[in-house]
Amino acid sequence: MSRDREVLTGEHFLNGDEACAEGAIAAGCRFFAGYPITPATEIAERMARRLPEVSGVYIQMEDEIASMAAVLGASWGGTKSMTATSGPGFSLMMENIGLGMMMETPCVVVNIMRGGPSTGLPTLVGQADVMQARWGSHGDYGVIALTPSSPQESFDFTIRAFDLSERFRLPVFLLSDEMVGHMYEKVVIPAKSTIKLLRRTKPRKSGQEFFPFQAGKDLVPPMACAGEGYRIHVTGLTHDEQGYPLITADAQERLIRRLCDKIRVNTDEIIQIEEIDTKGAEIVVVAYGCTARSAQEAVQIAQRNGVRVGFLRLLTVWPFPDKKIRELSRAGVRTFVVPEINYGQVAREVERCADGKEVILAARMGGAVHTPEMILEAIEEAARG
Amino acid sequence: MRYMLYEPKSFHAGEAQERIDKTHGLHPDDRYLKPGRIPHIWCPGCGLGIVLTAFIKAIDGLEIPIDRCAVVSGIGCTGRVAGYLNMDTYHTTHGRAIPFATGLKIAKPEMEVVVFSGDGDLFAIGGNHFIHGARRNMDLTVICVNNFNFGMTGGQSGPTTHMTAKTSTTPYGNCEYPFNLTHLAFASGATYVARWTTFHARYLIDSIKRAFEKKGFKFIEVISPCPTGYGRPNRLGSGLDEMKSYRDRSVIRNRIDPIDAPLEWKGPMVVGEFVDREKPTFLDRYREDILSRVQEGSRSA
Numbered sequence: 060m061s062r063d064r065e066v067l068t069g070e071h072f073l074n075g076d077e078a079c080a081e082g083a084i085a086a087g088c089r090f091f092a093g094y095p096i097t098p099a100t101e102i103a104e105r106m107a108r109r110l111p112e113v114s115g116v117y118i119q120m121e122d123e124i125a126s127m128a129a130v131l132g133a134s135w136g137g138t139k140s141m142t143a144t145s146g147p148g149f150s151l152m153m154e155n156i157g158l159g160m161m162m163e164t165p166c167v168v169v170n171i172m173r174g175g176p177s178t179g180l181p182t183l184v185g186q187a188d189v190m191q192a193r194w195g196s197h198g199d200y201g202v203i204a205l206t207p208s209s210p211q212e213s214f215d216f217t218i219r220a221f222d223l224s225e226r227f228r229l230p231v232f233l234l235s236d237e238m239v240g241h242m243y244e245k246v247v248i249p250a251k252s253t254i255k256l257l258r259r260t261k262p263r264k265s266g267q268e269f270f271p272f273q274a275g276k277d278l279v280p281p282m283a284c285a286g287e288g289y290r291i292h293v294t295g296l297t298h299d300e301q302g303y304p305l306i307t308a309d310a311q312e313r314l315i316r317r318l319c320d321k322i323r324v325n326t327d328e329i330i331q332i333e334e335i336d337t338k339g340a341e342i343v344v345v346a347y348g349c350t351a352r353s354a355q356e357a358v359q360i361a362q363r364n365g366v367r368v369g370f371l372r373l374l375t376v377w378p379f380p381d382k383k384i385r386e387l388s389r390a391g392v393r394t395f396v397v398p399e400i401n402y403g404q405v406a407r408e409v410e411r412c413a414d415g416k417e418v419i420l421a422a423r424m425g426g427a428v429h430t431p432e433m434i435l436e437a438i439e440e441a442a443r444g
Numbered sequence: 445m446r447y448m449l450y451e452p453k454s455f456h457a458g459e460a461q462e463r464i465d466k467t468h469g470l471h472p473d474d475r476y477l478k479p480g481r482i483p484h485i486w487c488p489g490c491g492l493g494i495v496l497t498a499f500i501k502a503i504d505g506l507e508i509p510i511d512r513c514a515v516v517s518g519i520g521c522t523g524r525v526a527g528y529l530n531m532d533t534y535h536t537t538h539g540r541a542i543p544f545a546t547g548l549k550i551a552k553p554e555m556e557v558v559v560f561s562g563d564g565d566l567f568a569i570g571g572n573h574f575i576h577g578a579r580r581n582m583d584l585t586v587i588c589v590n591n592f593n594f595g596m597t598g599g600q601s602g603p604t605t606h607m608t609a610k611t612s613t614t615p616y617g618n619c620e621y622p623f624n625l626t627h628l629a630f631a632s633g634a635t636y637v638a639r640w641t642t643f644h645a646r647y648l649i650d651s652i653k654r655a656f657e658k659k660g661f662k663f664i665e666v667i668s669p670c671p672t673g674y675g676r677p678n679r680l681g682s683g684l685d686e687m688k689s690y691r692d693r694s695v696i697r698n699r700i701d702p703i704d705a706p707l708e709w710k711g712p713m714v715v716g717e718f719v720d721r722e723k724p725t726f727l728d729r730y731r732e733d734i735l736s737r738v739q740e741g742s743r744s745a
Contacts, residue, residue: 092547111738116550116730120543121576128540128573129547132516135534136551158537270457285514285532285548286555292478292527294535300455303481304527304535312452 064112066251075213075240076101076143079169079233080109081248082217083141087256088167089115090140092129094122094148097181098237099171102143123148127155127168130230134166135293137284139221143169145237146188147178149195156230157196158295160318163228163272163280165259167220170232171240172348174425184237185425186348187401192232193377199315201322203329204232204377206347210244216374222257223329227321228279234376236400238349238428262289272314273300278321322378331374332383336362340369342441343387344396345409347373349428354398357434366442368396376405384412392416394441398434400425417444476500476510478530485524489675489683491642491668495589496525498645499560502652513556516545518565520596521670522589525560539569542577545584553727556585556656563590564602567623571603578632578661580726585655585662588625591670599673606709610677625665626702630719635660637702637719641667641690644715651717659725667713 066085073081080102083091091106093099107117120126126142133140144152149170159166172188174180192204203223205216217233224231262269262281271291274280283289296304297311322329335358337343342361346354351372358370371387373380384395395413397406398421406420421437423429464479477500486492503513510531517526519538526533536544541559549557559566566574566588577584593611594600601611601618604625608617629637636658640648648666655662669675669686680686690713697705698716705714724732 090547090551092543111734114735114739118546118550118726120546121572124540125543125546125573125576128536128543129550131536132534132544132547132549133551134547135532136548136555138551140547140551154537155540158540162534270455273455286511286552288511290478290510290531292533292535294527295537296535301457303478309452312450313455316449 064109066254067248068250069248071246071248072243073210073246074101074243075207075210075235076171077105078210078214078246079143079217079235080105081246082214083167083221084109084113084115085214085248085251085254086139086218086221088139088141088221089113090130090133090138091115091117091142092120092126092133092140093142093144094120094126096145096148098173098240099143099145099148099169101240102169102171123151124155127152127159130166130168131155131159131162131164134164135162135285139165139225141167141169143171145171145173146175146185149188149191153195157198157200159230160196160200161295162293163282163318164230165224165228165282166230167217167224168230168232169217170234172234172236180426182237183426184349184400184428186236186350186399187404187425189234189376189401189404192234199319201229201319202232202377203227203229203322204234204375206234206373206376207239208348208351208372209239210242210246212374213239214246214248218254218256225257225259226279227325228259228282232377234348236348270300271302272298274317274321278317278324326378329375330378330380332380333372333374335370337369337371337387340367340392342366342368342394342396342438343371343392344368344398344434344438345371345373345405346398347376347405350398350400353429353431354434356431357438360431360435361438361442366438368438373405379408379412381412384409385414388412388414388416394419394444396421396434396437396441398429398437400428417441473497473500473504476503476530477528481528484528486521487672489669489671490521491591491666491683492521492525492589494642494645495587495648495666495668496528498648499587499652501649502656505649506653506656508556508656512554513558514548514552515558515560516541516548517559518561518570520562520565520594522560522562523565539565539573541565542570542573542584542586546577546582549583550727553583557583559584559586561588562595563588563592563604563625564594567603567625567628575628575632578629578634578663581633581635581660581723583659583661583725583727585652585664587652587664587666589666589668590625591668591674593670593674595670595673599670599677609674609709611674612677624702624706626663626705626718629663630702633661633723634663634719635721635723636662638663638717639665639667639705639715641687641694641713641715642669643687643690643694654717654720658720659728660723667707
């Protein structure tokens with residue numbers, strides 16, 4: 060029975076949170092440690108109900124700090140693990156996210172963004188944690204963040220998040236938002252056999268010859284989990300290739316560059332974007348999450364009105380698609396329109412890469428999604444300029 | 445943006461190997477220690493060497509396979525124990541060893557998961573995690589080395605610092621009440637609670653062995669000298685002087701309520717095995733109450 064319940068193949072009517080939980084289970088996640096927080100609580104609730112069905116363990120920790128620590132511990136025990144939260148919990152998790160980055164621990168951290176800062180708008184949408192996802196913990200490290208725009212994508216991207224975390228050995232963020240998390244839509248869950256899952260690379264060398272933080276060309280070391288006989292030391296301190304603390308500038312230089320470069324040199328494998336009618340466009344709307352849905356409608360209306368506008372949807376927001384933005388600016392795009400539910404976070408990234416081309420930020424601070432008309436207004440403003 | 449980076453020295457496995465060849469393996473306990481990592485960083489007179497050795501002797505005495513053990517530590521001098529042990533060890537963030545160990549234990553229930561940390565790490569920043577770990581009765585052995593201060597950062601006061609004691613952040617004397625850690629552990633739900641000092645090394649080995657033989661949340665407090673951080677500002681003498689003081693002031697009382705086991709600064713120190721009881725662990729309950737019922741229910745469905 061346990062096997063039938065792993066992948067609920069078929070058509071479902073689910074909200075983004077529920078779809079995310081199903082994606083996790085389909086990806087092989089068998090440990091969830093979390094703390095209730097609106098609007099992510101439904102993920103915890105569904106995991107609490109579903110994990111025992113597949114012989115997994117759900118544990119509600121005393122706070123988000125403990126949740127993130129437990130997720131790392133379980134991953135080092137060899138189990139795919141996940142937690143889910145929103146802004147205030149994301150802030151609490153930051154220190155241990157840094158630990159996960161430093162220890163290179165595969166796991167998934169879901170942030171169903173809501174209005175902030177602080178307690179903010181617990182029940183309403185926001186998108187203002189994008190920069191926090193990139194820079195939230197102290198120090199330098201590479202980041203992967205996926206941005207679903209629908210419950211279907213919440214399912215699909217959670218599986219992808221697990222794959223990427225296993226492939227690159229780091230906590231991967233699913234950066235969703237309250238609108239996507241709480242909206243109900245059709246979710247098609249495929250047959251189990253069609254879901255190909257990635258798993259962390261195991262060491263080939265044995266015992267003493269294995270240096271747990273020494274990597275090959277792809278900059279990702281194989282991972283030895285607890286009890287497998289490798290007897291490794293894993294620390295949050297700066298360490299050498301053997302994993303032992305080494306408090307020197309040289310060790311820092313080697314380690315930190317690798318932690319950042321393992322993402323930087325693999326962006327082609329990681330970045331996913333959706334382009335519609337960007338070829339020959341003068342204006343390109345760049346959007347993600349729930350905003351992308353209104354943006355797509357706005358672009359269609361503008362096109363019908365004769366505006367040469369294209370649409371770029373970000374399925375991954377980190378790493379940021381620098382190359383694509385630069386390419387579009389050089390191909391004739393005059394203006395980028397960036398609607399987002401924050402005071403300009405992705406817009407700054409677009410501006411950074413846009414080679415001096417104009418960027419119009421269509422911002423809402425939080426609590427409501429842009430209507431297509433609002434975004435259309437910005438497109439028309441771009442067309443006038 | 446163009447990058448200008450500076451070439452670091454590359455990694456040399458050879459240097460470490462030389463040190464290993466010269467010094468490792470001479471002592472029978474060496475197989476429990478990571479090659480090339482001794483000498484350790486602790487101060488002369490520190491009790492951590494004794495606690496580490498007691499731990500090794502307990503595992504050796506019970507013949508527990510090294511690969512069945514995992515140690516999780518926090519930040520502080522005690523936290524550095526993890527780096528010296530030749531087993532899977534995790535040096536995590538300040539105060540968060542117990543939740544990390546919780547996740548590890550759940551993923552690898554067949555392993556002995558030990559948390560090794562200090563009074564500041566476990567009871568200041570880690571206090572909340574300690575009481576919940578005990579409340580859940582997670583099957584963990586928690587060894588807390590209590591030196592009454594935050595030693596690693598230079599000797600600041602902490603939740604076990606004695607009233608009136610001098611530390612670098614209590615230059616006029618500490619005015620706060622300290623915890624009775626054994627009382628806190630018992631009240632939170634621990635199944636085994638013991639307190640020893642580094643003078644009581646043999647009792648400590650036996651206690652750790654007893655902890656390995658039991659299930660549940662096991663707590664062992666070990667009082668240790670810290671001549672650098674605590675002894676010097678309070679004129680307690682050398683590490684050896686402090687141990688003599690433990691010998692002279694300690695009284696062993698087993699099977700008592702820890703509330704009756706105070707730790708007077710200049711008076712009696714009550715040590716012993718205070719609590720030793722049985723209670724189903726978190727995983728026992730999860731498997732019995734939840735997993736089996738859910739799987740059972742689905743079988744009959």
